[in-house]
Amino acid sequence: xxxxxxxxxxxxxxxxxxxxxxxxxxxxxxxxxxxxxxxxxxxxxxxxxxxxxxxxxxxxxxxxxxxxxxxxxxxxxxxxxxxxxxxxxxxxxxxxxxxxxxxxxxxxxxxxxxxxxxxxxxxxxxxxxxxxxxxxxxxxxxxxxxxxxxxxxxxxxxxxxxxxxxxxxxxxxxxxxxxxxxxxxxxxxxxxxxxxxxxxxxxxxxxxxxxxxxxxxxxxxxxxxxxxxxxxxxxxxxxxxxxxxxxxxxxxxxxxxxxxxxxxxxxxxxxxxxxxxxxxxx
Amino acid sequence: xxxxxxxxxxxxxxxxxxxxxxxxxxxxxxxxxxxxxxxxxxxxxxxxxxxxxxxxxxxxxxxxxxxxxxxxxxxxxxxxxxxxxxxxxxxxxxxxxxxxxxxxxxxxxxxxxxxxxxxxxxxxxxxxxxxxxxxxxxxxxxxxxxxxxxxxxxxxxxxxxxxxxxxxxxxxxxxxxxxxxxxxxxxxxxxxxxxxxxxxxxxxxxxxxxxxxxxxxxxxxxxxxxxxxxxxxxxxxxxxxxxxxxxxxxxxxxxxxxxxxxxxxxxxxxxxxxxxxxxxxxxxxxxxxxxxxxxxxxxxxxxxxxxxxxxxxxxxxxxxxxxxxxxxxxxxxxxxxxxx
Numbered sequence: 001x002x003x004x005x006x007x008x009x010x011x012x013x014x015x016x017x018x019x020x021x022x023x024x025x026x027x028x029x030x031x032x033x034x035x036x037x038x039x040x041x042x043x044x045x046x047x048x049x050x051x052x053x054x055x056x057x058x059x060x061x062x063x064x065x066x067x068x069x070x071x072x073x074x075x076x077x078x079x080x081x082x083x084x085x086x087x088x089x090x091x092x093x094x095x096x097x098x099x100x101x102x103x104x105x106x107x108x109x110x111x112x113x114x115x116x117x118x119x120x121x122x123x124x125x126x127x128x129x130x131x132x133x134x135x136x137x138x139x140x141x142x143x144x145x146x147x148x149x150x151x152x153x154x155x156x157x158x159x160x161x162x163x164x165x166x167x168x169x170x171x172x173x174x175x176x177x178x179x180x181x182x183x184x185x186x187x188x189x190x191x192x193x194x195x196x197x198x199x200x201x202x203x204x205x206x207x208x209x210x211x212x213x214x215x216x217x218x219x220x221x222x223x224x225x226x227x228x229x230x231x232x233x234x235x236x237x238x239x240x241x242x243x244x245x246x247x248x249x250x251x252x253x254x255x256x257x258x259x260x261x262x263x264x265x266x267x268x269x270x271x272x273x274x275x276x277x278x279x280x281x282x
Numbered sequence: 283x284x285x286x287x288x289x290x291x292x293x294x295x296x297x298x299x300x301x302x303x304x305x306x307x308x309x310x311x312x313x314x315x316x317x318x319x320x321x322x323x324x325x326x327x328x329x330x331x332x333x334x335x336x337x338x339x340x341x342x343x344x345x346x347x348x349x350x351x352x353x354x355x356x357x358x359x360x361x362x363x364x365x366x367x368x369x370x371x372x373x374x375x376x377x378x379x380x381x382x383x384x385x386x387x388x389x390x391x392x393x394x395x396x397x398x399x400x401x402x403x404x405x406x407x408x409x410x411x412x413x414x415x416x417x418x419x420x421x422x423x424x425x426x427x428x429x430x431x432x433x434x435x436x437x438x439x440x441x442x443x444x445x446x447x448x449x450x451x452x453x454x455x456x457x458x459x460x461x462x463x464x465x466x467x468x469x470x471x472x473x474x475x476x477x478x479x480x481x482x483x484x485x486x487x488x489x490x491x492x493x494x495x496x497x498x499x500x501x502x503x504x505x506x507x508x509x510x511x512x513x514x515x516x517x518x519x520x521x522x523x524x525x526x527x528x529x530x531x532x533x534x535x536x537x538x539x540x541x542x543x544x545x546x547x548x549x550x551x552x553x554x555x556x557x558x559x560x561x562x563x564x565x566x567x568x569x570x571x572x573x574x575x576x577x578x579x580x581x582x583x584x585x586x587x588x589x590x591x592x593x594x595x596x597x598x599x600x601x602x603x604x605x606x607x608x609x610x611x612x613x614x615x616x617x618x619x620x621x622x
Contacts, residue, residue: 122296122300125293125296125297125300126297126300126301126303126304127304129297129298129300129301129304129595129598129599130301130304130591130594130595130598131552131553131555131556131557131594131598132552132557133556133557133560134552134556134557134560134591134594134595137560137575137579137587137591138305138308138309138587138588138591139308139312141319141579141582141584141587142308142309142312142316142319142584143312144319214422214423218423218425221425222425222426222427222557222561225425225427225561226560226561226576226579227579227580228579237425238425238427241425241427241428241431242427244431245431245565248431248434248435249434249435249439251439253432253435256428256431257428257431257432259428260425260427260428260429260431260432263423263424263425263428264420264423264424264425264428265423266423267422267423267424267425268419268420268423270423271419271422271423272419275419
């Protein structure tokens with residue numbers, strides 16, 4: 001029995017050495033890296049080709065136009081790549097903003113005692129009383145149709161989720177001995193919250209924020225699709241799909257198909273990377 | 283039990299009040315000018331002033347708030363600028379269509395979620411599990427408006443499997459007599475299987491899309507809970523007693539893994555009844571409240587949109603509160619833990 005176990009352990013060890021990383025995560029990083037690189041390089045090379053109406057309308061995908069052209073004679077590939085920059089940057093920016101604000105509020109809420117905690121928890125209760133997209137939708141509709149407002153709205157919609165997570169992890173950290181030591185050595189509550197509780201509970205909100213990036217891209221595209229985010233003629237995946245709805249129903253599937261495929265690839269990559277981080281850091 | 287019941291009801295009340303206050307804050311106090319947005323970009327100053335006067339936006343903020351909360355308690359959601367009808371009546375008349383679509387989608391999401399979650403748990407760390415994981419990633423990364431378009435192109439226009447996205451019934455069918463407002467049920471009650479079949483076939487595609495996209499969170503929860511149960515000490519004991527695998531799965535696995543699904547249903551309902559629903563109803567010309575929200579948004583009818591948001595917020599709080607009660611009822615340990 002013992003011999004068999006040793007053999008299995010050796011094999012396991014070998015396998016784990018040979019396996020450089022999680023293959024799914026490698027693919028996800030490659031896909032995301034490719035889209036991001038193309039998103040930076042292609043618009044740079046092509047200039048303002050994403051909004052220029054210089055070709056025939058609704059050409060199907062071909063060698064010259066890998067994703068075809070849309071109703072206005074714009075190259076769908078160029079537009080998809082110009083949009084990649086916006087959408088990925090937005091997903092990352094929302095994730096970072098949500099992570100910083102959410103984990104700070106969560107740490108403060110857990111450290112500053114019952115009064116503060118109760119207020120923060122009721123506030124998140126109310127924000128979580130709305131499905132996220134609906135909250136973002138009404139915020140953007142009230143502020144005005146503008147991509148910046150849509151981005152802010154998406155941030156607000158995701159903050160309560162991160163606050164909840166950061167708080168529950170911060171509560172676990174709060175009772176650790178080094179917190180008591182810091183308190184004894186005269187650190188203020190704010191110092192304890194930001195220097196000790198926050199860094200030590202940061203891991204879980206951080207992992208979650210990669211998923212937030214994925215959801216943020218989907219929600220932002222949905223807002224643009226509904227007409228309150230990025231406005232035409234600017235290229236954004238959701239807005240491009242909205243522009244292609246009519247053509248799609250009349251048989252030209254490509255102006256709306258490829259932007260959606262980009263959303264799928266990007267959002268899926270963030271999800272896989274999030275799962276991978278989750279397993280690595282746990 | 284009584285203590286937790288009271289506490290939950292209290293939290294629900296506070297949340298509902300919070301929904302009202304937050305909606306007021308968002309729609310009336312944020313920097314955007316609701317009268318300007320509602321009157322339209324090209325409206326003259328006078329037209330904007332008219333809208334402002336008509337909706338009381340020229341009064342002081344406390345006066346507006348008092349008026350707003352008074353309306354809220356009388357369950358008056360205001361009047362639509364676009365149609366000049368009370369928002370509450372419009373929402374109520376459209377609710378059955380949304381419920382028919384939403385409940386079907388919810389049912390699909392739960393069946394698919396539990397089925398795939400259990401499959402993944404039984405085949406854990408093997409190929410079946412991997413395939414389910416791939417499904418989870420893809421389904422949670424798919425934009426609902428995109429997959430709906432792809433589905434309409436292929437399944438409806440290409441292969442003709444489903445009927446055209448033109449509302450709740452194909453052309454040539456009269457709506458059944460109103461009993462529940464759910465066309466499939468009403469048609470069956472009226473003894474008209476042809477209409478029921480047509481309604482079901484029209485309903486199926488949008489409901490499938492919503493249900494499939496809503497299922498990943500259920501799959502994840504069921505998978506991890508079932509794995510935990512199957513690898514638990516009590517499952518090991520059952521195994522050592524020689525019970526068959528099927529009985530262990532159903533007696534030890536499912537009974538424990540289905541509990542967390544109840545809380546998750548609230549989240550899924552949020553997507554099915556509100557988030558994804560707005561988009562799906564618009565693309566399928568489904569005459570429900572999501573389509574109403576979409577039209578209001580396109581026509582800058584902020585007050586109709588506000589009524590929709592309040593209704594959704596309150597409904598969402600109520601759904602989640604009921605689910606908490608159900609959870610406490612099904613699993614008494616929750617009440618004990620919260621009461622102590």
